[in-house]
Amino acid sequence: MDKIGLTYIVDDDPLYNFGAKKLLALTSFTEDASFFLNGEAAWKDFEKRIREDVVLPDAILLDINMPIMNGWQFLDRVSEADFTHPVKIFVISSSINQDEMDRAKNYPLVVDYITKPMTLDKFKFLKKRILDL
Numbered sequence: 001m002d003k004i005g006l007t008y009i010v011d012d013d014p015l016y017n018f019g020a021k022k023l024l025a026l027t028s029f030t031e032d033a034s035f036f037l038n039g040e041a042a043w044k045d046f047e048k049r050i051r052e053d054v055v056l057p058d059a060i061l062l063d064i065n066m067p068i069m070n071g072w073q074f075l076d077r078v079s080e081a082d083f084t085h086p087v088k089i090f091v092i093s094s095s096i097n098q099d100e101m102d103r104a105k106n107y108p109l110v111v112d113y114i115t116k117p118m119t120l121d122k123f124k125f126l127k128k129r130i131l132d133l
């Protein structure tokens with residue numbers, strides 16, 4: 001992959017989202033970013049994109065603990081969906097619970113589990129990793 005076209009940021013924390021917007025800009029991380037405050041909103045957009053056969057995200061930065069639909073429920077839905085675009089999902093969480101880390105790695109679409117806080121260096125590393133996959 002030579003560029004990241006669309007990135008989903010799925011996190012209910014407004015402070016995290018504010019910082020993520022700044023770090024995305026500083027790193028020229030992606031051509032376009034969509035922010036969602038819960039998994040349900042992200043899933044509805046993702047599902048609509050599949051149905052309308054429009055561009056899907058290249059990368060999804062997914063929090064686990066959110067209201068309405070959490071990250072696990074979102075992962076279940078995406079894992080059951082029928083699409084061919086190579087979506088790379090990174091769980092971004094403040095939890096250092098090993099069981100959650102192991103659970104995330106059981107989803108084939110999950111590339112890695114990254115702990116918050118997200119820093120400039122982490123975003124640079126993440127961008128390089130996505131482009132190298």
